[in-house]
Amino acid sequence: MRARKQPYHHGDLRRSLLEAALQLIDEQGVAALTLRAVARRVGVSHAAPYRHFNDRESLVAAVAEEGFRGMLAALQAAAERAARNKADGLTALGVAYVEYALAHPSALRVMFATELADRARYPALAAVSSVTHDVLVQRVSEAQAAGRVVAGDPQELAFAAWSMVHGCAMLLLDGQMPDAVPRDLAKAVTRCLELGLAVRKGAK
Amino acid sequence: MRARKQPYHHGDLRRSLLEAALQLIDEQGVAALTLRAVARRVGVSHAAPYRHFNDRESLVAAVAEEGFRGMLAALQAAAERAARNKADGLTALGVAYVEYALAHPSALRVMFATELADRARYPALAAVSSVTHDVLVQRVSEAQAAGRVVAGDPQELAFAAWSMVHGCAMLLLDGQMPDAVPRDLAKAVTRCLELGLAVRKGAK
DNA sequence: CACTCATGTTGACATCGACAACATTGCGGT
DNA sequence: ACCGCAATGTTGTCGATGTCAACATGAGTG
Secondary structure (H helix, E strand, O other): OOOOOOOOOOOOHHHHHHHHHHHHHHHHOHHHOOHHHHHHHHOOOOOHHHHOOOOHHHHHHHHHHHHHHHHHHHHHHHHHHHHHOOOOHHHHHHHHHHHHHHHOHHHHHHHOOHHHOOHHHOHHHHHHHHHHHHHHHHHHHHHHHOOOEOOOOHHHHHHHHHHHHHHHHHHHHOOOOOOOOHHHHHHHHHHHHHHHHEOOOOOO | OOOOOOOOOOOOHHHHHHHHHHHHHHHHOHHHOOHHHHHHHHOOOOOHHHHOOOOHHHHHHHHHHHHHHHHHHHHHHHHHHHHHOOOOHHHHHHHHHHHHHHHOHHHHHHHOOHHHOOHHHOHHHHHHHHHHHHHHHHHHHHHHHOOOEOOOOHHHHHHHHHHHHHHHHHHHHOOOOOOOOHHHHHHHHHHHHHHHHEOOOOOO
């Protein structure tokens, strides 16, 4: 069998570091996400991560990027499911967003962490986050074409929808609603969103 | 004149520390909020802050608390202004929320910082944040009574409103909408919110 | 006037991010 | 087959930070 002595070169250290980072965040929160701790967990020296990440923030950004990719996949899966069932794609998207947030709270926290405020410094992160946004805008446009959503700038309507869902997720994650059932609130929010965007047949 | 030599006792160090903390965040971001940096700015020794804050997180929590108080004042002022002008109090609240966020981005970031996720550890913070929430619920109830908002659990409706406005503020602060005019987006969101909550005269 | 305790200071330690200098090895060109 | 280079890891180190313990100061109270 192959010698168990760790080969000097790890193979795919970058990926291992990312996975360890996710575990750390899950177990001990974002504050515990330390370059040295990640290195320890993977079993490499404390400076090894610097070969793959410029600094701590770069690691955080990379983890956030992973999070966005995961969410993007979840959103697209939800949209396809909705399309197959002839259901409302927009609503499905909103529900999927909140569900992903509740299922991966630490990922969400990293994705929108304060440290990463200036996206300009992390183009890859900005890109994947932008794609996510585009998916949403696209669904809004489709819903408009199908006559299910009021006319108007799809960018602005999408932003409104995103705001609502994102805010809901964040408030739930932050425990701002301690005595409530998250899913009920999410439902209420989604319903309000539907009403707000729906084509209004009546006067007013 | 009074001796300029710093008296051994500062007088109101706690308040000074809080103000220095706010300045630091404004100037250099949340990451620069360091116990030692705050102490330096105030001109006391590096361990002095420990007489007023248990640890770094406690300081952050206290700053967040200040932020909530400021926002609460802004919201209440906006509500009163709206009442005098017979305008819609709920909309005024939403606009005031986003405006406060855009005017005090660093405060907002601290208020909803990741580190303070478990509010249980900071009762004072939880309290003032809860009061803010109550104000919103109250306005929703009033709007319902005035027939301007659909019937339903005011808690849930208020949460939906809060979600939307909070999400809008957060996304704008995070620069997720780089090529847009913040105020336009805020308007769009608020309008969507109004529509979503409004009493529907027509058929669905 | 003396005592006491809150408030502030000094000094120390472990940890962290970051860098530089050095070690190892996979890989491509000859 | 050999050489050499560049990517990848390691060790050592530095300054800064959070945190604690031991000590100093003085404001207010009896």
